[in-house]
Amino acid sequence: MKKPPLTLLLLLGASIFASAVWAFNTTGARWVGVSTTFHVDIPGVAPSGQTWSAAFEDALTQWSEKTAFDFLVDRTAVDPCRGYSRSTGSNMRDFPAGIGDGQNSAGFRNDVCGNDFGSNVLAITLTMSDLGSLGFTQMSQSDIIFNGNLEWDIYKSATKTAKDFGRVALHEIGHSLGLDHQLGVPAIMAPTLGNITTLQDDDIAGANAIYKIKDKCLTTQINVNARINDALKTGDCRIMDLFGGSDDTSFVDVYKFKLDKMTFLNMEMKSSELDAVLIIAKTDLSGITIFDDFGTSCDPKVATSLPAGEYLLLANSFVDPKKCGSNTGTYSITITDTRFPLLGLVKNASGNAMVAAALFSGAATAGNGTTIKTSFTANEAFNITAQIAPDPLHVGLTGSVYVLVTLGNGKQFVKDRAGKFELFNGALSTLAPYKTGPLAALEKIQIADNLTGINSGLVGQSVSVHVGYAIESKPLDIYYGSEPIKFSIDAN
Numbered sequence: 001m002k003k004p005p006l007t008l009l010l011l012l013g014a015s016i017f018a019s020a021v022w023a024f025n026t027t028g029a030r031w032v033g034v035s036t037t038f039h040v041d042i043p044g045v046a047p048s049g050q051t052w053s054a055a056f057e058d059a060l061t062q063w064s065e066k067t068a069f070d071f072l073v074d075r076t077a078v079d080p081c082r083g084y085s086r087s088t089g090s091n092m093r094d095f096p097a098g099i100g101d102g103q104n105s106a107g108f109r110n111d112v113c114g115n116d117f118g119s120n121v122l123a124i125t126l127t128m129s130d131l132g133s134l135g136f137t138q139m140s141q142s143d144i145i146f147n148g149n150l151e152w153d154i155y156k157s158a159t160k161t162a163k164d165f166g167r168v169a170l171h172e173i174g175h176s177l178g179l180d181h182q183l184g185v186p187a188i189m190a191p192t193l194g195n196i197t198t199l200q201d202d203d204i205a206g207a208n209a210i211y212k213i214k215d216k217c218l219t220t221q222i223n224v225n226a227r228i229n230d231a232l233k234t235g236d237c238r239i240m241d242l243f244g245g246s247d248d249t250s251f252v253d254v255y256k257f258k259l260d261k262m263t264f265l266n267m268e269m270k271s272s273e274l275d276a277v278l279i280i281a282k283t284d285l286s287g288i289t290i291f292d293d294f295g296t297s298c299d300p301k302v303a304t305s306l307p308a309g310e311y312l313l314l315a316n317s318f319v320d321p322k323k324c325g326s327n328t329g330t331y332s333i334t335i336t337d338t339r340f341p342l343l344g345l346v347k348n349a350s351g352n353a354m355v356a357a358a359l360f361s362g363a364a365t366a367g368n369g370t371t372i373k374t375s376f377t378a379n380e381a382f383n384i385t386a387q388i389a390p391d392p393l394h395v396g397l398t399g400s401v402y403v404l405v406t407l408g409n410g411k412q413f414v415k416d417r418a419g420k421f422e423l424f425n426g427a428l429s430t431l432a433p434y435k436t437g438p439l440a441a442l443e444k445i446q447i448a449d450n451l452t453g454i455n456s457g458l459v460g461q462s463v464s465v466h467v468g469y470a471i472e473s474k475p476l477d478i479y480y481g482s483e484p485i486k487f488s489i490d491a492n
């Protein structure tokens, strides 16, 4: 990221870039993602017999098929001038006022939404954009106004008096993609109308330079319950590799996850070395939400519900960190689909410094399991629930899951395979497993189900519960969460 994100949704510095054959150039703006939807319903038929709508769709299709960008078509009519009006400036060539309607559309008009076309202007592309924080201007809307005062047709031959709608549409759509005029090589983006009627290599290369994601940005598939331990370092992919046209040199690691249904997610990125930034996006890089410091910390923390679909999670930092360390260094990301808190960092009971990218979470809850509590009355029903997402390298291997309960009086119990709490003498080699078998990607553990202080004999006790696991080949390397599930049961 280049600077802290501007308030999202607010169109700060909103501006209209206009471009037209023989008239204007665009800037380095681009769409955030690699697709957008155009409303196409242009009434009428060309002298050639083809409808204007069909020719416009053909032009969109050429760009979609030959480049990394995809135009989707919605055939419901939207007025391309909706949300724009004649500007009040004295110069009739000023571009219209307003911020549009947020939708992309095209059509013939006798003026540019109230303002003059000026002489020799075949068409104008109006683009709304705002200054993002990823090193490029983010386009959010594009409308193409064809000059209805001129004579038009649709044909492939050398240019005639009647202008060829098809090649002008191709050119204007190029501006909609953020392309500028091109001189010196054959291009539909040439500044003047010529005999080229299809996209040229230079046009395709231009669009792909903006929208094709560079191969070096490897994507790592992750589960929705996972802990990632990695680092941003020299040689990593950069934001500018993901978003062509960006000049944001900050490093980024790219993760991908899939949700089968609307899912509540807790995500947290932590680092003591870099100024962490977490970005959620759709897989086409649209729908970006940027998370920076949570509260007074320097680390981003997100609690959100996302609809079913595939998402990218980008671990990022600043080009130029102003606080909270560097723009390179190690970080961890935790992502869970539970409202239960994380149980700290990953520890190894053997004392070995073996790192596992495992995730432990859990809580004690009142009766129905929805309310997390840390103290209960003597006859109040409680549940204790935990879940373990083993390191992906351990998933599928034979292993054991452990539950260890420590009471305030120092006594320790393990929950065994039979579901019984057995006294534990403290020797790791005698620790009885709760479960043994292939480790699932998510191990859910019901530690207590509808107990009360009275029927469990825990009245007046404080209780700490640790959960952990080990793989069969290294039985003493028991990984567990550094923080237990903690609660107490009031004395009567």
Ligand SMILES: [Zn+2]
Binding pocket: 019, 020, 021, 022, 023, 024, 171, 175, 181, 191
């Ligand atoms: Zn142009």
